[in-house]
Amino acid sequence: MHTGKIDIEVLMLHLLPLLAFLVAIARLGGWVALRLGQPEVVGEILAGILFGPSCLAALWPAGFAHFTNPSVEGLPGGTLPLVIKVLSQIGLVLLLFLIGLEFDFSHLKVSGWGTAAISLTGMALPFGLGFALGQVLHGPLTQSMEKPPPPFTFCLFMGVAMSITALPILGRLLVEWGVARTRLATIAITSAAIDDASGWIFLATVAGFAHAQIEGGTYSASSLGTMAGLSLAFLALMVWVVRPVLAHITRWLLAKNQGQPSLALLAVLMITIFGAAAATSWIGIFAIFGAFLTGAILSGERELAMVVQKNLRLFVTAFFLPIFFASTGLRTQIGTLSGVVPVLAAVAVLGAAVVGKWGGCLVAARYTGFSWREANILGLLMNTRALMELIVIHVGMELGVLPDSMFTILVIMAVVTTVMTTPLVRRFAAGTEFAGLKLDGTLPDEKEQPRENPPGAG
Structure with missing residues (x-):
């Protein structure tokens, strides 16, 4: 366990590959989800969970620890997870602004x-x-x-x-x-x-x-x-x-x-x-x-x-959402459900x-x-x-x-x-306005328009 002063160059050397990896797996997860007829966000969430201790850490404990929480000269243990957490919170703030x-x-x-x-x-x-x-x-x-x-x-x-x-x-x-x-x-x-x-x-x-x-x-x-x-x-x-x-x-x-x-x-x-x-x-x-x-x-x-x-x-x-999902994955521990x-x-x-x-x-x-x-x-x-x-x-x-x-x-x-x-x-969906719903979002029959007096509307 290394403690002491943080070397910015050492931090960046470990942080940048991790950020690139997180963005890549989020995009891959979103792409797979879309191909399966699911929202992108489902794949991105699952990619974050697979990245966490429930999967990657179980398969490759030493590599996972070194990749996500290295403790080397110039980079005390716990520094990288803290940076990821801070970036995740900044992203959450910006995301909530967009939602509002x-x-x-x-x-x-x-x-x-x-x-x-x-x-x-x-x-x-x-x-x-x-x-x-x-x-x-x-x-x-x-x-x-x-x-x-x-x-x-x-x-x-x-x-x-x-x-x-x-x-x-x-x-x-x-x-x-x-x-x-x-x-x-x-x-x-x-x-x-x-x-x-x-x-x-x-x-x-x-x-x-x-x-x-x-x-x-x-x-x-x-x-x-x-x-x-x-x-x-x-x-x-x-x-x-x-x-x-x-x-x-x-x-x-x-x-x-x-x-x-x-x-x-x-x-x-x-x-x-x-x-x-x-x-x-x-x-x-x-x-x-x-x-x-x-x-x-x-x-x-x-x-x-x-x-x-x-x-x-x-x-x-x-950029920020993959970090947020990775932060979620790091906190999701299936082992706690034993x-x-x-x-x-x-x-x-x-x-x-x-x-x-x-x-x-x-x-x-x-x-x-x-x-x-x-x-x-x-x-x-x-x-x-x-x-x-x-x-x-x-x-x-x-x-x-x-x-x-x-x-x-x-x-x-x-x-x-x-x-x-x-x-x-x-x-x-059959027999409703959603009948014929397809993965590409099209409806074969023109049923998009609402009825004049839907149930419960008046």
């Missing part, structure tokens, strides 16, 4: 009682099942942690983790399938948007409880009150002060440069993103919330959104997640007038978790709410609930 920027608040205008019922059930039932499951699993799974989270915080987090829907991935799937304009897609996107907006609020609440924890597993009421007050003040500042000023500046910069990006524009955005992220980190509700809020307050600026999509998203997706209790916990979590989302939305959709096949499609779409779930569980890990075993269980749940979406939607 893409968030269409018009979807929050509920189009009917059917949509409201699907959204409410799709949030409440999995949240309740997750919270109840957390009460059962808290003791057995957190007892090995150096500082176990209080039961209420753990249960609250489990509820949030179960109730999330991957809105960005869901939107991309519907576009790729060529069904984004159908009534089923519209209702699914609306319901997912409402669920995700609620999920971010709940996740911020979990972060607040985790930071307000004091010795003995209790909470400081004054800390919670201060955090809530600062959060509301920051929200007001962003909405009523930063938003109009930032919108004016970005419009002026775009007009000055004939709608093209400029260094000044990107600099203004980066300063605001990182400043807001630092502010929410200081408040105690995690840096990503500031980044998400920065994107959300600019979501109405469509010209800006298009420019950012062209110039920032590609880089974040190509034993009866962890395996039963994994089965219970997966079962509760699927029953809560798919089952809950299915029942709500049937009750509001959708056919059996349509209700199943809506339930499956809402059951897609993917990247958003990984973001949530990374927050839980950073807050010290999740043990290693539960982190691994939730990663598995995120992958399984996403992988099952495409084949099962095809299974129920």
Whole structure:
């Protein structure tokens, strides 16, 4: 074990090949996933997991250790994983800005009682099942942690983790399938948007409880009150002060440069993103919330959104996302599931997640007038978790709410609930607007247009 001063040249010698490898396996994984009819993100996530201790380390322990955590002269042990973690967090901040920027608040205008019922059930039932499951699993799974989270915080987090829907991935799937304009897609996107907006609020609440924890597993009421007050003040500042000023500046910069990006524009955005992220980190509700809020307050600026999509998203997706998935893979340890209790916990979590989302939305959709096949499609779409779930569980890990075993269980749940979406939607597509769905996203019959009065729309 080498300790002491870090030599930048030695660090770069080990870091750059690792980064090249991570980007390469992510692209390869995404390519394979697309060929199998799955979203790219599924392959990228699995590539990250295969890179981690669950696969590569088991097959080649010495090589894995030297490649991911070398301890040589000029590079103390633990340095490279720390750099990867920092890059992963920076990428997460930028990704959350993009997600906020893409968030269409018009979807929050509920189009009917059917949509409201699907959204409410799709949030409440999995949240309740997750919270109840957390009460059962808290003791057995957190007892090995150096500082176990209080039961209420753990249960609250489990509820949030179960109730999330991957809105960005869901939107991309519907576009790729060529069904984004159908009534089923519209209702699914609306319901997912409402669920995700609620999920971010709940996740911020979990972060607040985790930071307000004091010795003995209790909470400081004054800390919670201060955090809530600062959060509301920051929200007001962003909405009523930063938003109009930032919108004016970005419009002026775009007009000055004939709608093209400029260094000044990107600099203004980066300063605001990182400043807001630092502010929410200081408040105690995690840096990503500031980044998400920065994107959300600019979501109405469509010209800006298009420019950012062209110039920032590609880089974040190509470079930072593979690092994030690799970071997830390094933390995913299938070995932590050895034993009866962890395996039963994994089965219970997966079962509760699927029953809560798919089952809950299915029942709500049937009750509001959708056919059996349509209700199943809506339930499956809402059951897609993917990247958003990984973001949530990374927050839980950073807050010290999740043990290693539960982190691994939730990663598995995120992958399984996403992988099952495409084949099962095809299974129920006959007789619906999704009939004839193909891998290339085309529909042989022209069924993209929604009916005038879909069930639950009025």
